[in-house]
Amino acid sequence: MTNNKNIIQFVACDCVGKTSTLMTYYEGQDPYPRIPTVYDCTEQEFVCKKKKYFVEFWDYVDYGDREKLRIYQFKKSEMFVLLYHPFKPHTFKKLRTVFLDVIRSVCEDPYLVVVATFSHQWEDEEILNKMEKENKKPIMREQGIEFNKEIKGLGFFEVSTKKVNELQQVFQQILTVFFEEKQKRKKKNSSFFSKLF
Numbered sequence: 001m002t003n004n005k006n007i008i009q010f011v012a013c014d015c016v017g018k019t020s021t022l023m024t025y026y027e028g029q030d031p032y033p034r035i036p037t038v039y040d041c042t043e044q045e046f047v048c049k050k051k052k053y054f055v056e057f058w059d060y061v062d063y064g065d066r067e068k069l070r071i072y073q074f075k076k077s078e079m080f081v082l083l084y085h086p087f088k089p090h091t092f093k094k095l096r097t098v099f100l101d102v103i104r105s106v107c108e109d110p111y112l113v114v115v116a117t118f119s120h121q122w123e124d125e126e127i128l129n130k131m132e133k134e135n136k137k138p139i140m141r142e143q144g145i146e147f148n149k150e151i152k153g154l155g156f157f158e159v160s161t162k163k164v165n166e167l168q169q170v171f172q173q174i175l176t177v178f179f180e181e182k183q184k185r186k187k188k189n190s191s192f193f194s195k196l197f
């Protein structure tokens with residue numbers, strides 16, 4: 001039997017890699033050329049502990065002030081994948097200063113995960129040296145892990161569209177932790193209500 005829809009919203013500044021991450025998961029490669037997203041939705045069935053779930057991944061662009069669109073999208077979502085680009089520190093900052101507040105204002109107890117994109121660039125000396133010369137600091141893994149703890153997220157993950165297998169495994173892990181946590185909360189709520197009545 002397939003359970004109801006489970007809507008997973010991708011959240012990030014533009015150019016962080018929302019669409020290419022999703023497309024690499026689905027199609028095994030980064031799409032080319034890049035097209036800024038207005039709104040997109042991809043669907044899949046996912047099996048976790050012998051149960052079949054229907055998942056929708058929602059993807060949208062976040063240029064400028066998109067407050068109304070954000071609220072509209074976020075209200076309908078249950079799980080939020082918060083993505084940032086470690087070499088563009090403002091994309092990490094905005095998760096905390098903008099996106100999280102909006103999510104919490106429309107969703108009482110959201111399921112959250114934190115994902116750093118462009119992970120292969122940690123091996124790129126040129127990029128690291130360039131940042132150092134410009135006196136800029138990348139967002140370190142530890143900061144991503146700490147952020148996930150602070151917001152009581154379900155996990156911190158790293159992806160790169162250049163590492164397809166790893167990326168696809170990360171998606172499996174994200175979906176698994178989501179559905180496991182959902183089951184846990186369901187059990188907790190039902191035992192709470194059974195004590196009441």
Ligand SMILES: Nc1nc2c(ncn2[C@@H]2O[C@H](COP(=O)(O)OP(=O)(O)OP(=O)(O)O)[C@@H](O)[C@H]2O)c(=O)[nH]1
Nearest residue numbers: 014015016017018019020034036037061118160161
């Ligand atoms: N080298 C490299 N490029 C990546 C990676 N992830 C994304 N990109 C590239 O980064 C660019 C932006 O990616 P998108 O997926 O379009 O970003 P987005 O967050 O969906 O952007 P908007 O739709 O404008 O909000 C694209 O050219 C991708 O090919 C990665 O891990 N490595």
Ligand SMILES: [Mg+2]
Nearest residue numbers: 018019036037
């Ligand atoms: Mg996009």
